[in-house]
Amino acid sequence: MKKLRVLLVGAAFSADLHSDGYSRIPDLVEIAGICDKDTGRIKELAERYGFTGYRAYDDFNTAIEDCDCDLVDICMPNFLHHEVAIKALNAGRDIICEKPLATTVEDAEDMVATAERLGKQIYYAEDWLFAPAFRKAKAILESGQLGRPLYIRARECHSGSHSPFAQSIRYCGGGCMVHLGVHPVGFMLALKDNRWSELTAMTSGGGETNLVHQKMEGEDWAGVFIRFADGTYATLEANYVTVGGMEDVLDIYCEQGCIHVDLSFSGPVKVFSIPGLDYTVEKAEITTGWSTPAVDEKYSLGYCDEILHFVECALAGKEAQVGLRGKDGLETLRVIDRIYRSAREGIRIRNDRMEG
Ligand SMILES: NC(=O)c1ccc[n+]([C@@H]2O[C@H](COP(=O)([O-])OP(=O)(O)OC[C@H]3O[C@@H](n4cnc5c(N)ncnc54)[C@H](O)[C@@H]3O)[C@@H](O)[C@H]2O)c1
Structure with missing residues (x-):
């Protein structure tokens, strides 16, 4: 072959x-x-x-x-x-x-x-679309067994990118929203076949107005409220102010049930170590005391x-x-572009590519 x-x-x-x-x-x-x-x-x-x-x-x-x-x-x-x-x-x-x-x-x-x-x-x-735990949540949601989805909350957060390019908007395209928020935004758009209706966003603004990373041009905190064409609402968040390891979290609320997924810290292995381990989860600053070391992290992250x-x-x-697909990456970037505009101008933005 x-x-x-x-x-x-x-x-x-x-x-x-x-x-x-x-x-x-x-x-x-x-x-x-x-x-x-x-x-x-x-x-x-x-x-x-x-x-x-x-x-x-x-x-x-x-x-x-x-x-x-x-x-x-x-x-x-x-x-x-x-x-x-x-x-x-x-x-x-x-x-x-x-x-x-x-x-x-x-x-x-x-x-x-x-x-x-x-x-x-x-x-x-x-990769969020291949994380086994997120895929399980998506399959349960799509089976209809929880009824109509009403509200979804998702975030990727950690304490800051390792890449020197992440400091500059020209090299990176923005701050934590384009770097980390791209995952929850892309995941939600995939769930809803890119059919979003309107959004309102806020960010920490970048530079001196940032919460922690004042030398970074892009924002270190960002959140968006977004409504989809089927009436589902979502809150999507990204930040660089989360210590203790990377958080990838998804909460789904439906008419007759809910789903909670914590991708980074819900592993079955709990360890207590006085000297500390070599590694536990991505971006964890310390590994002493109690930790939840990831089991096959690259597989479980998708x-x-x-x-x-x-x-x-x-x-x-x-x-x-x-x-x-390339067109999904493009739509994700279009939404992130609108998130930045909404935050900058303090306005609600409708999706001019969707009717109704
Ligand atoms: N899906 C995810 O979870 C995830 C995680 C991390 C990074 N990323 C993405 O992956 C991409 C790369 O990020 P990274 O963290 O691997 O970056 P990195 O800084 O770790 O690595 C980039 C590599 O490119 C090389 N490079 C830079 N300019 C070059 C040039 N002109 N010619 C040849 N080599 C060059 C550098 O030497 C470096 O080894 C980014 O777009 C980032 O957003 C995705």
Whole structure:
């Protein structure tokens, strides 16, 4: 059977998450190339996951021209997504693109239009849709056994990004809402097939008005009230002021039931350690005392099944599921753009692309 030949562009944090997924499906995938301007990271990544026979590149232009691959997996800082994507699509490759799809709606529109024109696929990496616990909640909700959904509350929060690019709006596209809020927003849009009606948002504003991260240009706290076309309301939140580890939380209230999911801290393993553990959960500052170390964290956060889905779709020449297509990444970015406008101007915004 033909394997999918993948060029990984970027060899650091998110490349590690994707590589774990690739390394679990060696019969379906071959890592044909890895590119990073820091070539030491390429070697470390390959050794960690046992990749051999790949070409190493320190420049993405050369990598895209030279590497014999079917798909380019973009694990680069946000401001490079558009440039790398357009080059890869023009070179006849499908792409996986990490969130957010781009730093501006215009760039994201260009990516989606280019892929459509060239008949290529954009696989938009929204891992929330593959986290087993969130998938279970979605399946129960969609089974109708809890009745009509009324209100959903979701958030991703932690104490601040490890990436130096997250400090600047030009490099990142905004603050915590575009970096973390992109997950609950994308997840909700996928649940509702992108049919949102109106929203009202507030943020900490960025810079000196931030709660904690005053050197960061983008906001470190953001929240939005949003109504969907079927009448469901949602509160979606992101912040960089949450200490103690990353929070991924989903609460769903229906006419005849409710669902609560705490992805990071609901694991079955409870540990008490006086000296502390090597690692417990993403972004936890300390590991002493009581903790809930994640069990197979990359799997439970959704990355492995996300990669499997994209590889299977690419091998079959198929579009991804709802929520994971380029156009879903674009709609997520459009909503985030409206969230920023609503917060900036203090206004309620209706979705001019929806009737009624
Ligand atoms: N889905 C998720 O949960 C998740 C988690 C983390 C990051 N991300 C996304 O993944 C993307 C990458 O983030 P990250 O955390 O991996 O960033 P990172 O800073 O850890 O890694 C980026 C890598 O790109 C390399 N690089 C930068 N410019 C380059 C260039 N011009 N040529 C070659 N290499 C270059 C850097 O050397 C670095 O190794 C971002 O879009 C981010 O939003 C997603």
